Amino acid sequence: MEERQPVIPVSRWRWGVAFVIFMTLLFCGRLWWLQIYQGEHLGEKARSRYLRAIVTRAPRGEILDRNGKVLATNEPSFNIALFPAEFSMDSADPGKICKVIGIPRETLESAIAKIKANKVPLFEPVRLVVGADFATVTRVLERSWELPGIIVLEEPLRRYPYGKLAAHVLGHVGAVTDEELKQRKDLELFDWTGKMGLERVYDKFLQGEHGREIVEVDARGAPIRRIRREPAQPGQVLVTTLDLELQKVAEASLQGKRGAVVAIDPRNGEVLVMASSPTFDPNWFSKGIKPELWRWLVSHKAHPMQNRAIATAHPPGSTFKVVTATAALIYGKATPKTRISCGGGRIVGRRFFRCWRRHGTVDMVKAIGQSCDTYFYTLGLAVGPERLAHIASLMGLGAKTGIDLPGEIKGVLPSPKWKRERYRERWYGGDTANMSIGQGYLSATPIQMTLVACAIANNGVIYQPHLVKERRSPDGKILGRVEPKVLRRIHAPVSVWNTVKQGMLAAVYGPGGTARLLADLPIKVAGKTGSSEHRKGAKTHAWFIAFAPADNPQIALCVMVEEAGHGGEVAVPIAKQILQAFASKLQAR
Numbered sequence: 001m002e003e004r005q006p007v008i009p010v011s012r013w014r015w016g017v018a019f020v021i022f023m024t025l026l027f028c029g030r031l032w033w034l035q036i037y038q039g040e041h042l043g044e045k046a047r048s049r050y051l052r053a054i055v056t057r058a059p060r061g062e063i064l065d066r067n068g069k070v071l072a073t074n075e076p077s078f079n080i081a082l083f084p085a086e087f088s089m090d091s092a093d094p095g096k097i098c099k100v101i102g103i104p105r106e107t108l109e110s111a112i113a114k115i116k117a118n119k120v121p122l123f124e125p126v127r128l129v130v131g132a133d134f135a136t137v138t139r140v141l142e143r144s145w146e147l148p149g150i151i152v153l154e155e156p157l158r159r160y161p162y163g164k165l166a167a168h169v170l171g172h173v174g175a176v177t178d179e180e181l182k183q184r185k186d187l188e189l190f191d192w193t194g195k196m197g198l199e200r201v202y203d204k205f206l207q208g209e210h211g212r213e214i215v216e217v218d219a220r221g222a223p224i225r226r227i228r229r230e231p232a233q234p235g236q237v238l239v240t241t242l243d244l245e246l247q248k249v250a251e252a253s254l255q256g257k258r259g260a261v262v263a264i265d266p267r268n269g270e271v272l273v274m275a276s277s278p279t280f281d282p283n284w285f286s287k288g289i290k291p292e293l294w295r296w297l298v299s300h301k302a303h304p305m306q307n308r309a310i311a312t313a314h315p316p317g318s319t320f321k322v323v324t325a326t327a328a329l330i331y332g333k334a335t336p337k338t339r340i341s342c343g344g345g346r347i348v349g350r351r352f353f354r355c356w357r358r359h360g361t362v363d364m365v366k367a368i369g370q371s372c373d374t375y376f377y378t379l380g381l382a383v384g385p386e387r388l389a390h391i392a393s394l395m396g397l398g399a400k401t402g403i404d405l406p407g408e409i410k411g412v413l414p415s416p417k418w419k420r421e422r423y424r425e426r427w428y429g430g431d432t433a434n435m436s437i438g439q440g441y442l443s444a445t446p447i448q449m450t451l452v453a454c455a456i457a458n459n460g461v462i463y464q465p466h467l468v469k470e471r472r473s474p475d476g477k478i479l480g481r482v483e484p485k486v487l488r489r490i491h492a493p494v495s496v497w498n499t500v501k502q503g504m505l506a507a508v509y510g511p512g513g514t515a516r517l518l519a520d521l522p523i524k525v526a527g528k529t530g531s532s533e534h535r536k537g538a539k540t541h542a543w544f545i546a547f548a549p550a551d552n553p554q555i556a557l558c559v560m561v562e563e564a565g566h567g568g569e570v571a572v573p574i575a576k577q578i579l580q581a582f583a584s585k586l587q588a589r
């Protein structure tokens, strides 16, 4: 029998070939599908397990008082940000993002607009919420898979532990402005900078250096592991000259008033106290101030943001008489024994210039102690306006003191030349008489009047007032120290200063003295009151300048309260509280 080869029928063979071809095509098609068609998408997915590099913010340097008490520091805070590198414009759901984070739609839209306009680097998070609460942070972390490109950052937040205390001196922070970015190369987009006070003046020292953190993240943007970390370098520490305890006393006694207190150590120019009322809380600005609060602050009639110690000038009234006395003694127009009779005023030109009382016959010490106007009209007229203005300028009036704060003004120190230029009018004897008692065109800031007290306390040597003693590295190394610097030196015999001091002592301890309220303090105080007129019908501005202990002055101060009445009744009681606290400190030493 013939063996028959098994034969695959043609039809089956064909079918097999077709099957193989089909499978090959299918495989190739799948490959094509995966590699070409879907390639872009899968590649993105693989790449998305990538390294995220984020700039970490440096904590600002701390600000301390003279004894190391912390006046400004930082606290950790959670900020929610949009991370451009992981954010997709097309797939994002703005409505959902805003709902989860709890922000208005405009906030998100303006952030997106910035990214679209290429104003933001790919790896620079755009903060949407600064200082987010715990509930919001939890919500964002829990739903992170729904919110690609929304990340949570832990960053330092500026904090002022004493709230309003020394607000005008410390200042506050805020988001960097385009102007600042243009001016300073050390700043980056989304930095925060000092906007006022020491925060502003010393910003470049307080800033520190940003760090960088590289983290591996998964496809959803959740961190897997930290690859590298260059820690941020905190800013320098500022040690100020302020005395926290005296500052507290000054601010408490100014509460509810419009005014300022300045106290300086006359031996070196260190500012111990600088208080201005009304005030504000710099913490309001640390997360970005709410618009309604900002509007309230800047439209408030009493201008809470204004530092009245350096940025408000008023006629200094009778506190200026110590300047007139100094000028008369220096130019030999009077001696301590010069006696003048006060019958309630005197005639100058064709006008009668009144004294606030009939003092009878007074010598210089009594005239200062009892604040006789008649006496100083006469002295001022004898000295003449030019020379009076010259001595006043040597004592610190009519020019900025140059303190390390922004916004200082110089007040007005008038003279015949000034009046000609300003008003095209000649100077009259009456102008001199007004100026002699601290009225008329003359105006001074509280810090300038503190310098007048310093000049007398220190026999004519005035030190540059300053608020920062030292700059330190975060680990305590001293990087810069401010040495006391003589601002002005008035050459005059010691007898001149002694006479004026005697007059200021008579104000506290003499019969009829205007500051007798201070006579029971445990330290010897020399002072001069003032009540300056500024507007018809309004209460006078209350002034007081003083220094203590009188025979070895370690504090010179000025109190000014606007439209509050007489210096002796309003300003002296405030000074008393500060001097009382200072005396306790001296005793405790």
Ligand SMILES: [Zn+2]
Pocket (backbone or CB within 6 Å): 342, 343, 344, 345, 355, 356, 357, 358, 359, 360, 371, 372, 373, 374, 375
């Ligand atoms: Zn008088």
